[in-house]
Amino acid sequence: MVEILNMINYLYGILLIVALVLICFAMVHYNKTAKLLADGIKTKGKVIELIEVNDGDGYTYKPVFEYYDRDNIRREFKPNFSSSPSPYEVNDIVEVVYNPKALFEHQIVSYWGLYRMVIILLSIASPLLVISCGFFIYNYK
Secondary structure (H helix, E strand, C coil), rough: CCCHHHHHHHHHHHHHHHHHHHHHHHHHHHHHHHHHHCCCEEEEEEEEEEEEECCCEEEEEEEEEEEEEECEEEEECCCCCEECCCCCCCCCCEEEEEEEEEEEEEEEHHHHHHHHHHHHHHHHHHHHHHHHHHHHHHCCC
């Protein structure tokens, strides 16, 4: 019986550690986005293409954006997500922020475009944190 209780304590301890690690990763992503917004340059981008991606359940669409940096050099990027239906149409204009020192750092300026990873990480970490903390508070009060 004691071994089972110890295993349960370890399980909830692991859940707590996983939740805290996910929260740390969310904070890192948030700070990275905040730095990009503070130091980056905002410009207008245009959707030039929708790439069809076969994900096994059907097709999703990944937009391809182009923008011109402050040196008037054409830049192009594909976000690391695709969706169905596509939130963008070809020739849609969006606001883009990019890091002039690291041109591979660029984001679409929208709530989901900037904070997608933070939202996903926190939505996974929150229930784990509540469940594990609730367990420890209930058992060790």
